[in-house]
Amino acid sequence: MNKEFYELTYILNPVLDDEKFKELVDYVNKLIEDNGGDIVEVDEWGTRQLAYPIEKKNSGYYVNLYFEAPKTAIEPLERNMRINDDIMRYLTLKYDAKMKRHYELKKKGDLPVIFDDVEENDNSDED
Amino acid sequence: MINNPSHPKKGHLKTKECKFTKAGIEYIDFKDTDTLLRFINDQGKILPRRVTGNSARHQRQFSTAVKRARFMAMIPYVTENLR
Numbered sequence: 001m002n003k004e005f006y007e008l009t010y011i012l013n014p015v016l017d018d019e020k021f022k023e024l025v026d027y028v029n030k031l032i033e034d035n036g037g038d039i040v041e042v043d044e045w046g047t048r049q050l051a052y053p054i055e056k057k058n059s060g061y062y063v064n065l066y067f068e069a070p071k072t073a074i075e076p077l078e079r080n081m082r083i084n085d086d087i088m089r090y091l092t093l094k095y096d097a098k099m100k101r102h103y104e105l106k107k108k109g110d111l112p113v114i115f116d117d118v119e120e121n122d123n124s125d126e127d
Numbered sequence: 128m129i130n131n132p133s134h135p136k137k138g139h140l141k142t143k144e145c146k147f148t149k150a151g152i153e154y155i156d157f158k159d160t161d162t163l164l165r166f167i168n169d170q171g172k173i174l175p176r177r178v179t180g181n182s183a184r185h186q187r188q189f190s191t192a193v194k195r196a197r198f199m200a201m202i203p204y205v206t207e208n209l210r
Contacts (some may be wrong), residue, residue, distance in 0.1 A: 050200040091199055102154040112150040112161055
């Protein structure tokens with residue numbers, strides 16, 4: 001079956017302990033694999049401050065992962081994540097060619113720079 | 128944000144050209160919060176194209192990226208005006 005490239009970001013309830021985080025990450029990875037997907041990269045950002053409270057909590061444990069899976073895998077995955085009370089938010093994105101190229105560049109570490117040394121220019125203008 | 132020297136509303140940007148096009152960006156990542164904050168005002172509103180000089184294509188991509196980042200609580204929907 002044709003596989004697509006996806007990115008998934010989710011926020012876990014921050015009141016849990018490290019063991020439970022690991023368990024949940026494994027649970028999500030297993031969900032993907034059970035539905036015929038392959039994990040490419042898992043990146044745990046750890047506990048972060050939220051920009052606004054979600055479910056009366058001010059921080060959350062962010063996990064960001066990339067995987068390849070057939071289209072049919074997404075629906076059961078999202079359904080299970082929605083049911084799980086410890087997952088506060090999730091966002092799945094399907095990657096097209098441009099986004100994938102961006103991802104490859106980011107991995108290699110040579111993304112184009114948008115703002116380069118703006119402050120230095122400011123100082124030289126003052127004279 | 129107001130102390131940000133490259134903030135578009137500070138009149139620092141005289142050249143009206145799209146920063147994204149110039150850098151050759153193909154996709155604006157919602158995870159890249161630092162970049163997103165450059166094109167947002169103090170209240171958390173998306174700055175208009177006439178201020179930032181973004182190209183139509185990049186402005187569209189940028190606004191989707193902002194909305195995704197807001198949903199994931201990485202940048203605020205609204206900021207209370209601290210007086």
